[in-house]
Amino acid sequence: MTDAQPAPQQPEAAAAEPWRIRVGGEDQGGYDVVVGRGLLSRLPELLGERVAKVLVIHPRALRATGDAVREELTERGYEAVTAEIPDAEEAKHLQVAGFCWQVLGQNDFTRSDAIVSVGGGAVTDVAGFVASTWLRGVKVVHMPTSLLGMVDAAVGGKTGINTAEGKNLVGTFYAPAGVLADLDALATLPRNELINGLAEVVKCGFIRDPRILELIEEHTDEATDPASVVFRELVQRAIAVKAEIVSADFRESGQREFLNYGHTLAHSIELAERYSWRHGAAVSVGMAFVAELARSMGRLSDEDADRHVRILTSLGLPTTYRGDRWQALLDGMRRDKKARGSMLRFVILTGIGQPTVLDVPDPSVLFAAYQEIAE
Structure with a gap:
């Protein structure tokens, strides 16, 4: 605490x-x-x-x-x-x-x-x-x-x-x-x-x-x-x-970016759904996605990644999204205000309570992680 x-x-x-x-x-x-x-x-x-x-x-x-x-x-x-x-x-x-x-x-x-x-x-x-x-x-x-x-x-x-x-x-x-x-x-x-x-x-x-x-x-x-x-x-x-x-960090020049955990994909889902999805539901899917991304890159343990889905589903929150929407989601993430040029940025965890920022230049890495949560 x-x-x-x-x-x-x-x-x-x-x-x-x-x-x-x-x-x-x-x-x-x-x-x-x-x-x-x-x-x-x-x-x-x-x-x-x-x-x-x-x-x-x-x-x-x-x-x-x-x-x-x-x-x-x-x-x-x-x-x-x-x-x-x-x-x-x-x-x-x-x-x-x-x-x-x-x-x-x-x-x-x-x-x-x-x-x-x-x-x-x-x-x-x-x-x-x-x-x-x-x-x-x-x-x-x-x-x-x-x-x-x-x-x-x-x-x-x-x-x-x-x-x-x-x-x-x-x-x-x-x-x-x-x-x-x-x-x-x-x-x-x-x-x-x-x-x-x-x-x-x-x-x-x-x-x-x-x-x-x-x-x-x-x-x-x-x-x-x-x-x-x-x-x-x-x-x-x-x-x-x-x-x-x-x-x-009032103006998000450092650790405040950690508050965007799960939000990069979430905002793209909201845009794809024309804001008919609730923000929290989209963030829930976004957290499940970045947990899989961190796991696939060897940054997060299986137990900590699985804990995301276990806790979120216990509350009735979604952890999956449509598999046929990937290109639209990728386009939306590229417009995200957290992107830096052509580089997509994600807040990921290396452990519970241990966030960090990851730049991902290769969309194929993101696609592979997305398949783990795709319906």
């Missing part, structure tokens, strides 16, 4: 005071991720005293939640308005960002005002992008309502929108003023969405914190129950892993 990671908690402690995880130092706009239950009343303390106007950006599916946040802010004395955007990946387009800019302009938002995002990772990505570009930067607080948003998109300061050529090719690095990870928001989350988010939790276990993997292996049922103490510990540990890595 690293210093940034939480100690195991008893049920009484888990229900008490929210747990705070610090991301970054003051020199890079350090902020807190607050993990707990019933956190809406804590939103003003993250916004600060100088903010007068707040734009609440939410997806169509969370209209009632967005309105509740707006009403809470209005009661606290803020001038709050909402901007409803499309659901999921449909939100991550330039036209949607333009709509949000229009709302900000029509309501005379200044640099001392703020944005609050309410929703999953897609909402966090686009709201963060809008905040980073309006007047060259206004305050943003994220209120993720999905597990994926809590452990990944809302933490770290990456923003992004999609283009026809690929996912997140346009974006910025922009730290939020804070993140409220309210576990109560997950109580009504569809099970498939919960499982989708667990892929990013598993990723944190493979690249940094093996205790995450052990908890899932020992308590699989509790790992998928958002009311359990085990689930809360998994969320806290995953956020702590990302916070530790991001704090050391």
